[in-house]
Structures are given as structure tokens and as C-alpha cells.
Amino acid sequence: MNVHELPMVIFTVVSQMSVGTFITLGVIQLVLGRRHDRATLERIIAPVLYAIGPVLVFALVVSLLHLGDMLNSLNVVRHWESSWLSREILLGVSFAAFGFLFALMEWFGWGSYVLRQVVAGLTALLGIALLVAESMIYYTLVTVPAWNSWMVPFSFFATAALLGVLAVGAALMATTLIRARRAETAVAEPQQSVPDQSETSPSGGGLMVQVRSRIRQINAPTSATEWKIVSAMLSWFALIGALVAVAILIAYPLYLGSLAANGSTAAMQSLEVLTGPLLWVRLACAGVTALILGFFVYRKAETTKLHRSTTLVAMVLLSLAFAFAGEFIGRMLHYEAMFRIGI
Amino acid sequence: MSSEFTQAGAGYGFFFDQTLCTGCKACQIACVDKHDLPLGILWRRVVEYSGGGWRMVDNTATPNVFTYYTSVACNHCESPICMQVCPTTAMTQREDGTVFVDQSKCVGCRYCEWACPYGAPQFNAAVGRMSKCDLCYDYRSVGEQPACVDACPSRALEFGPIADLRAAHGTEAGIAPLPDPSVTQPHLVVKPHRDAQAWDRATGHIANPREI
Numbered sequence: 001m002n003v004h005e006l007p008m009v010i011f012t013v014v015s016q017m018s019v020g021t022f023i024t025l026g027v028i029q030l031v032l033g034r035r036h037d038r039a040t041l042e043r044i045i046a047p048v049l050y051a052i053g054p055v056l057v058f059a060l061v062v063s064l065l066h067l068g069d070m071l072n073s074l075n076v077v078r079h080w081e082s083s084w085l086s087r088e089i090l091l092g093v094s095f096a097a098f099g100f101l102f103a104l105m106e107w108f109g110w111g112s113y114v115l116r117q118v119v120a121g122l123t124a125l126l127g128i129a130l131l132v133a134e135s136m137i138y139y140t141l142v143t144v145p146a147w148n149s150w151m152v153p154f155s156f157f158a159t160a161a162l163l164g165v166l167a168v169g170a171a172l173m174a175t176t177l178i179r180a181r182r183a184e185t186a187v188a189e190p191q192q193s194v195p196d197q198s199e200t201s202p203s204g205g206g207l208m209v210q211v212r213s214r215i216r217q218i219n220a221p222t223s224a225t226e227w228k229i230v231s232a233m234l235s236w237f238a239l240i241g242a243l244v245a246v247a248i249l250i251a252y253p254l255y256l257g258s259l260a261a262n263g264s265t266a267a268m269q270s271l272e273v274l275t276g277p278l279l280w281v282r283l284a285c286a287g288v289t290a291l292i293l294g295f296f297v298y299r300k301a302e303t304t305k306l307h308r309s310t311t312l313v314a315m316v317l318l319s320l321a322f323a324f325a326g327e328f329i330g331r332m333l334h335y336e337a338m339f340r341i342g343i
Numbered sequence: 344m345s346s347e348f349t350q351a352g353a354g355y356g357f358f359f360d361q362t363l364c365t366g367c368k369a370c371q372i373a374c375v376d377k378h379d380l381p382l383g384i385l386w387r388r389v390v391e392y393s394g395g396g397w398r399m400v401d402n403t404a405t406p407n408v409f410t411y412y413t414s415v416a417c418n419h420c421e422s423p424i425c426m427q428v429c430p431t432t433a434m435t436q437r438e439d440g441t442v443f444v445d446q447s448k449c450v451g452c453r454y455c456e457w458a459c460p461y462g463a464p465q466f467n468a469a470v471g472r473m474s475k476c477d478l479c480y481d482y483r484s485v486g487e488q489p490a491c492v493d494a495c496p497s498r499a500l501e502f503g504p505i506a507d508l509r510a511a512h513g514t515e516a517g518i519a520p521l522p523d524p525s526v527t528q529p530h531l532v533v534k535p536h537r538d539a540q541a542w543d544r545a546t547g548h549i550a551n552p553r554e555i
Contacts, residue, residue, distance in 0.1 A: 068451020068471030075431035075448050085430035085454050142526055143424065143460040265520075265545055342460030342522030343390050343415060343555060 005335035007065040012134055013163070013324075013331050014059035015092060016156055018052050019127035020164015021171075022099060025049055026124045028168070028233060029117075036229065038113070044226060046106065047218055048171040053103055056096050063092075084140060088133040095130050098123040107214060131156055138334075145262050146270035146337040151255040155248070155334070159327045162244040162289070166320040169237040169297075172230050173313040176222045180306060183221030227306040234316065235301035238293040241319065245290035248330075249283060269339040278333055285326025292319040348483035354421070354440035355478055356505040356530020357492075358512050359414055361539060363499040366391060366412035373494030374416070377479065384465045386476040387416035387491050388555040392520050394540065394547025409538035410550065413521065414500060416491065417442060417463035417476035418529030425455035425464050425475075433473070434464070440505075440530065443477035446470075460522035461529070462555070478502065505530040517542040520549050 025045050032041055067073055080086040102119045105111050111119075135153035142148050222230075259271045296315050304312045348355075366389055374380070374387040395408030419441045426434040426442060433448035434455055444464065449472040455464040456473065467474045479489035487493075492500045501508065509532055516524040516531045519540040524531075533539075540546045549555070 066452060068453070068466060068468070068473075069449065070471075072431065072433075072448060072450040072472075075433065075450055076452065077430070078432045078448070079430050082427050083430040083454075085428065085452065089430065137454075141428070141458055143458055143522065263545060264543075265548070338457060340457070340460055340462070341526075343388070343462050343520050343549065 005066075005332075007062050008335060009328060009331045011059045011063035011066070012156070013159060013327050014055060014062075016131060016134070016160040016327075017163035017167055017324075018056040018059065018099075019095065019131055020160035020162070021048065021052050021167045022127055022164075023124050023160075024164045024168040024237075026120060029120070032229065032233075040226065040229070042106070043217065043220070044172065044230060047175045048168055049106065050103055051171060053096070053100055056099065060092060060096060084133055084136040088130065088137055091126055091130040091133050095123060095126040098126055108210065131160055143340050143342065144270075144338055145264055145267040145341065146259060146274070146339065147334075149255060149258060151251060151258075152334075154251055155330060158244050158248050158251070159331070162241055162248070162323050163320070163327060165237040165240050165244075166289075166293075166316070166323050169234050169241070170316050170320040172234070173309070173316045176227065176230055176306070177309065177313050179219060179222045180309075182219060222306060224306065227309075231301045231304060231312075234312075235298050238297035238301060238319075241323070242290045242294035242298065245286045245293070245323065245326075248286045248326075249290070252279070252283060264341055266339040266341045270337040273336045273339075274333055278329055278336075282326055282329040282333060285322050285329065289319050289323040289326060292322065346484055346486040348486060348488070349437075349439050349480070350504070351438035352440070353504040354419075354506065354530055355483075355502060356419055356440075356508060356532070357416065358501040358503070358508045358532045358534070360497075360499040360501075360534040361411055361413060361518065361536035362534055363497040364389070364412040364414060364536075365497060367496065369494045369496055370414050370491035370500060373490040374476070377482075377490035380474075381467065381469055384467060384474060385555065386463070386465070386474070387414060388462070389414045390520055390555050391550040392540070392547050393550040409536075409540075409547065411536035411538055413518065413533070414491070414495075415461055415521070417478070418461055418516075418527070418531040419478060420530060421528035424458045424460075424527050428454050428458045430454065437480070441478045441480065442475070443480065444473045444475055446472055449473050460526055505532075508532045519544060519547060 025048060028045060029041060064070055064073060076089050077086050080090055098119060102116065102123050105116050105119060135156045138144070138147035139152045256271060256274060259267045259274070292315055297312065297319060300312055368389045371385055371387050371389055375385065378386065380386065390413045391410060392413065393408070393410040395406065397404045398407040423434070423436065423442050426436060430452060431448045431450050433445045433450070434442060435445045436442050451466065451471040451473060453466050453473065456466060464473045464475045482489060489502055492502050512532045512534055515533050515535055516529050518533050518535050519542050521542055523542050
């Protein structure tokens, strides 16, 4: 295994997962915003939203490890008018910055609802632009046949979609379970009741009071309505996730076929690396993900009761684990397949 | 500093005579010596390309094989892909058309290494930045030829403004294992070996991958 590219594997997979997660939350907001009140939606979306930031920052920091001389790292944005790598960094940082701004606005209730939605929309657009830039870094290299292929943008967007919906699904399941458990243990303590809405007003109390009240709101036990919304969403995520995983399974043979048809020495070398044992592990991961999602999560999500949800939660987490492993190994293969034309 | 070998707009490049090269690697060693390159970095490499099969005449099979050498450094391309992809603008073109790495800017991301089909930019792990042939800018500045050119015992290497080289030796640059010259438009002219294979025929393989 090429350890040198590990930072790139982690950065691309995790940043794509972050974009996918953010956009999934956006779609939830758009779809469910019409049917449910804001407070209910916010309680569902907020904990997942706040988890994206640290994950994305982690990915950006890891990407620095790819650089040989970090002292010069600020130079990487200088050639934005020509280099997709510069654009990737600019878009990655902008996506993170706008996401952070949006999270702050949500947390403290800054700005109007419309303004916050505009910021969220911009963040999502930056996220999509980031995926495009990440793809173009490899896709535009005409000197590497394995990368100069539709497979690169396809697989990057597929990673974002698959890990995005599953990360949201898993995070929703986890928060639901944690909230339900907390409620069980808190029965003996009458203090932990429904949060006081008046404390959320930005004008009332100091910063810490606001933060504490927000946390109490977030941690309040899952209601039956919330579970209904979450489990209905989960079956959608399972369906989308399973379809994306199947698309990945279909894409690989087509991609390998196109490489074989390319005929150049570099393409043949890439093909040899790509068709090694790791490919089967990678495909098996996508296959297992599709099976768990399609045959278990999709069918059980809406019929599972909140107090008997442990298996469902475990299955969602398991499918995320398999999906992540699959995308991670797939990305390792992507870098292993780097063979240039010429010498 | 300007000399007859650092003229602005000259677009310097190399001429390589494949028919004269014996694969002795004097050019490679001269380069390593001149630039004091660390182990593993070879700005100029001599590639051995081999292939072949059997020629059938009636019932007689005769071996029909070839091998030839190509000495390659940076070709200071007309459209340098290394410069296009470099995120830092460290990959810089001088007024005379030669391309070098500005060490004060390079971040060592190795994107140019992925991009260049001649393997010219190479990572120097000791400093964490890229390195490459600058066509011996210091030598040229004082009117001397690049070290590799002067070192070749069979006089297979020449350097000069690419227009002059093309006028004297033609325009061939697409000999395997070199890539399709239309990708970067190298400032390189090759006088082909008698067995030279076109870049797109995939009839042979690089026989000395560990030496380059």
C-alpha cells in the first residue's frame, strides 16, 4: 500500500462525505420544511449539522500532511486561475467557512430564517463546486489514462451521495437512540423536563445560558412524531444508498472495460493494479452495503418502533461502516492506479 | 546575467540522436554530479526500450527483436503541463523558455510529478520540495553548455533554440516510450533509431524501469 497517498485518501473521502451530509440535510430541510414546523426539523437536523464541522476540519488538516513543505502551504492558492488543485483548496476552505458561519447562525439564531437558508444554499453550492474541483484535479490529467475518465467524477459524487445519506441516517439513528436512553435514565430525575422555549431568545441571558439551553433542547428525548419522521426518512436514505451502491457495482466493469480498450501501456499497468484482490474487497463492501440497505433497512425502517429500534440502528451503522470501508478502499485503488503515459 | 545561451524568447530545448546513443549514461551521471543530486533523483535518465517477436519465413522462425536507448531530461515544453497544474506558481518559466522550480514557493504537493509525461519534476524528500532540470541555467549564464550535452562521448546530445534544432534535425519527438508530443509540445527533437517505434504502437516495453 502506498502510504504517501493516505492523507489524500482520507481527505477526499471525508470531504466528500461532509459535502454529501450537508446536502442531504439541505434536501431534508427542503422536503420536510413544508410539512413540519421549524422547531421539529431543527431538532432533527441540528446535531448532524454540528458534527460536519469537526469532521471537515479534520479532513482539511490531514490534507496538509500530503505537502512536502508545509511552511509554503499558503502558496497553494496562488494559481487558482489555472490549477484545479488551487481551486480545490479555495473551495474546500470556503465550504468549511460558510458551513461554520451557517452553524453559528443556526446555533445562536442570528439573522432571519430566509438569510440562514441563503447561507445554507451557498454552502451547498460551494460543496458541489468542491466535488467538481476534486474530480477535475484527476480528470484533467490527460497523462494518466486511469484518471482521465468519467469514473473519477462519478466515483467522487457517488462517495458523497452514499456516505452523505448514510452518515445522516446513522447520525439520526444514533441521536435518536441516545436521546431515548437519556430519557429512560432521566425518569428518576424530574429536573430533566421539556426545555423552556423562552431561554432560546437571543436577547435573554448570557452566552453560557444560551448554550446550555440549546444543549438541553438538543438532548431532549425523542418524541413519537420525531421518530416517525426520522424512520420515514431512513427508508428513503436506504433506497438512495442502495441505488448508489448498485450504481458503483455497475460502474466498475464499465470503467475497467474502457481502460482495457484504451490500449496504452499506462492504461494496462493501471488495469493490472485495479484488478487485484483489493477490487473484490471494494466491490464486496459496496455489495454488502446495498444488501443491508435494500433488504433490511429499507423494509424495516418504517415498521420499527422506537423502543425496539436497536437492531435497526445497528444495521444502519453497519451499512455506514461497510460503505465507508468500500469507498476508502476504492479511493486507495484510485491512487494506486496512477500510471502516466510516457516515462 | 545574460549570455548567448540565455536569450529571451529562444525557447531552448534538446536534440537527441538515438542512432548514436550507446546507453552509457554519461549524461545522467554528469547531471547527478553537476547538481549534486541525492540518491533516487535523476533529472536526466537513459531509458532502454525493448520489444520484438518472431519473423516467419516458410517454416523458419527467426527472432526479430529491437532495443534502443532514449536519453530524457525536462524538455522545457511549449505547453508545460507542470506549470498549468502547479497550485503555487512555483513551476516557473524563464524568459528563455526554460522551466524551473522556484524553491521559495514550492509546497511539495507532487501534482507536477503526476502530470508530467516525461517524469521531469522529481520530489526531493530531503527538503520536501520538487526539483527538476533547469537546463543548467548557471552554466548557460556564463556561456557554457549544459553538463549532459558536454558529457556525451558519442555527441548524441545537443541543445539550443528549438527553432534552430528543428531546422537542422526535423521535428520528430514521438518515439516510444516518449508520449504523444501533442500533449505538452516538448522542445525536443529526436533522430530516430533504425528500430524506433512510434509512441502509439505499444510494441515494446521499458526494459530498465528500476534505473530510471
